[in-house]
Amino acid sequence: xxxxxxxxxxxxxxxxxxxxxxxxxxxxxxxxxxxxxxxxxxxxxxxxxxxxxxxxxxxxxxxxxxxxxxxxxxxxxxxxxxxxxxxxxxxxxxxxxxxxxxxxxxxxxxxxxxxxxxxxxxxxxxxxxxxxxxxxxxxxxxxxxxxxxxxxxxxxxxxxxxxxxxxxxxxx
Numbered sequence: 001x002x003x004x005x006x007x008x009x010x011x012x013x014x015x016x017x018x019x020x021x022x023x024x025x026x027x028x029x030x031x032x033x034x035x036x037x038x039x040x041x042x043x044x045x046x047x048x049x050x051x052x053x054x055x056x057x058x059x060x061x062x063x064x065x066x067x068x069x070x071x072x073x074x075x076x077x078x079x080x081x082x083x084x085x086x087x088x089x090x091x092x093x094x095x096x097x098x099x100x101x102x103x104x105x106x107x108x109x110x111x112x113x114x115x116x117x118x119x120x121x122x123x124x125x126x127x128x129x130x131x132x133x134x135x136x137x138x139x140x141x142x143x144x145x146x147x148x149x150x151x152x153x154x155x156x157x158x159x160x161x162x163x164x165x166x167x168x169x170x171x172x
Contacts, residue, residue, distance in 0.1 A: 001030075004038045004052040006095050008169075009145060009162045014096055018050055018057045018141040021077050024119035028058070032075050032117055035060045044095045046133040048140030051096050059137035063129045074124075076114040081138055082123075083111035090132045094146045100158055104149045106135050 007014055021028055031054060039047035039060055048059040062073040086108030093101045109127040112134050116122050126134055139145070147158050 001033045001037045003041045004034050006038065006042060006047070006051055007053055008098065008166065009096050009147065010159065010166065011096075013053050013055075014050060014140070014145060015143040016050060016055045017143050018048075018055050021056050021058060021115070024077055024115055024117070028056075028077065029117055031056070032058060032060060032077075036062070036073055036075075039095075042095050044093075045129070046137045047095060048137045050140050050143070057141050059140065061130065061133045061137060063133055072130075075117045076112065076134070076137070077116070077119075079112050079114035079134070079138060079141070081110050081112050081134070083109075085109040088132075092132065092136055092146055094136070097146055097158065097162060100146070100161070102146060102150050102154060102158075104136075104146065106132050110134055112138075 035047050035049065035052065038052060045063050046059060046061040049056045057078045059076050059079065060073065062071055064070065064072045084107035088106055088108040089103050090106055091101050092104045108131065109125065110131045111123060111125050113121065113123045147155050
């Protein structure tokens, strides 16, 4: 297992649409394990493969509320949201936008169908933070970012802030 570098906005690779995983093999399982380790190290509750520069339809989520709680780590390979119910506004952050938090409109409940780490299909009904995390990470697979779901004014402010940080990070 290895901790991967998380891409930060405005990196153009975050806009790439992910491709379907053709087989859940050892390479995909190793990638999933790296993603989980990277997510925990960040720390975050979710991470999509495009956020580490891998354009595959994979994300990992663990919404356990604290370090004393048992892990709720879940792997989603080739996920598809099949149902969205209700509306909720949730304050979200993103590992590709460190320090930025915005209120985002989401479905209150979702049903997702995906493959697990064992390559077997499963279906999951989710609400609360898990539903929000699923929708957030699912967006990454389409190249949709948190900044795309806020007003134009907030988008411009976030864009300016993140580009400023990128310039500062690039300086020796």
